[in-house]
Amino acid sequence: MKIKLEILSASSICAKQEIEDLHTKILVPKMVTRRRLTRAAKMAIYLADHVSFTQGKIIYGSSFGELPATANILHAIQKEEGISPTHFQNSVYNTAVSYLSMLHENKEEILTVSSGDNTSEKVLKAGAIKALEGGTFLLLVTETLNIDAIDEVNTCHAHLESGAALKVRLSTETPTIDIKTLPVDKHLPASVQLLYALASTIKTTQKNIIEVAL
């Protein structure tokens, strides 16, 4: 089964260590909310803003989720110190999109995918399936690996922070982008490569239609 999606707008960001300005102060003016945001949450908010998305279903993906919060908790346990409840509440894989939903009072369905290296592909498949119900919605991936001593396990990712967002809807038109032959940036985590490549490839001068094979 193949399902076609139109990409209405897209955005992507990455950095070797830390993305510099995510416009968080402007996008989240209330400090008591802003101070709790994880890096992934700030990236999700930035990306959603760039594709002008506030209301609707969200399919989100991350292979390693909230690694910084997770690492904090592990260290606290190992040192027999108290676990920060903020870090614990921020350690679930759906943290970033939960904060996004709170910011926009978006009460729609939000699904979080975590399928390792194939996370982007699975977000796309889930998105294509959900698109059959109609409407415009957001596909989003982030990976935030910037923790102390990450080099002890990281042997391949040159970019420790990366993310991409696509605002999409169902399409019946002829595809203009071939997912199968789209070149991807191998310096990014495998989990974000496909959506990042799509976000970087779209043209503003024509329709951007892809075909997703289930």
Added chain:
Amino acid sequence: MISSESFKQVLIDALNLEDMTPDDIENDAPLFGDDGLGLDSVDSIELVLAIEKEYGVKITDSTLYETIFSSVKNLLAYINDNKK
């Protein structure tokens, strides 16, 4: 005796109150709810953790929260009274 200024900085750091300085926090202002700093129940737990770590003062009776946490002044008084 812990000074008001140094305690407010501990509070700011523990609760990640961005861009705030000790001067921005009034001694009598309520900590919780929209009238004050706008903190919530997760913040109360973070504060208890930070106070134990920084000053060695344990706040184990959660029924005391309402009085102790009613203002910075009251919280600091409690810490100074109970610090060893």
Added chain:
Amino acid sequence: MTTKNRVYLTSSTSLSCAGDSNQALFDNVVNGVTGIAKDPNYFDSATPAIGKFTQNYNFHKALVSQCQYILDLCQLEDFTDTLLIVGSSVGGMAETEKRFFKDKNYTNIDPNFHNIHTIAHVLKSHFDFYDDISFSTACTSSANAIGYAYEVLSKGLYKRVLVVGADSLTHTTIGGFLSLGVLSSAPCKPFDISRDGMNVAEAIACLLIETEPQQNCVEIKGVGYSSDAYHMTHPHPEGLGAISAMSSALRAANLDTEDIDYINAHGTGTSANDNAEANAIASLFGEHTPVSSTKAITGHTLGAAGALEAIISSLVLTEGILPQNTFLDKAENTDIALMKKSKISSVSYVLSNSFAFGGNNCSLIFGAVK
């Protein structure tokens, strides 16, 4: 998209602190025999009551053997035409913790055995699946997995689905909930006025979902999703998100509130959840519909809860018994029909709730197949 297949839960199997089989699980749920016990082994500073498997299973081997059991039960040769959908909140974290606490560094942590994908990774090394996808939305993970299975099968997009809800006990989750002050040191008392918290528990629950009915199956009638958009750990006090999810599920199933014979509540035993959920149920169902939480017996199995409680809900339908709220003494909310004793009853439709951190909500409706 016009295909609208009917969708059936045809086979299932489970491991939890309440039993090594579905039958043991349901017997204990109905008879009020809890699997929750105090455990001092995780933290020196506290002794929370948690739900451990009845034996010291190797988690990965248990995952494989449970899925093999499904193959044996339904006489399928293999899973080659089956989509695997995993719902988990901790994935391989227990293994990561073991290595990190021993080494005090990350060097021996294998990323393939750390994150959520670990579950699918382990299963795919033993079975061939048509494809796989893993969801992680904290305590709604496997409920969302079942909802997705319902959607894809009703649309005729896949032939068959295996949902695996799985979460192991970890220091992270036990310590994390301890830090939030929401763990009880006794089996929980959902909806009771003196409830003092939840019990973290582990479980593996496997569900085979298909478009053809089999003997002793139940139908998945509909699913409803919503987001509270309110707070990371507190649900909206009036249960607005829960109301929305339950209402959506009823609409999807083409049913009214009066059609529901029993609600298996999320009912964790925390002050916040049970209050909000009771308000939501009262608002939609009033005193009309019997309600219980079964977490006093199974504990809160986090990412596996949706799947484990779907199994309980299916047994409510096939056995015709409504499970009690074990340990309920005095209900906080008297506007809903909380049963203190299990009851034999003719059951046509059951609604099962799961609510999670970040305000993620999922309600599922199951129907008897006569």
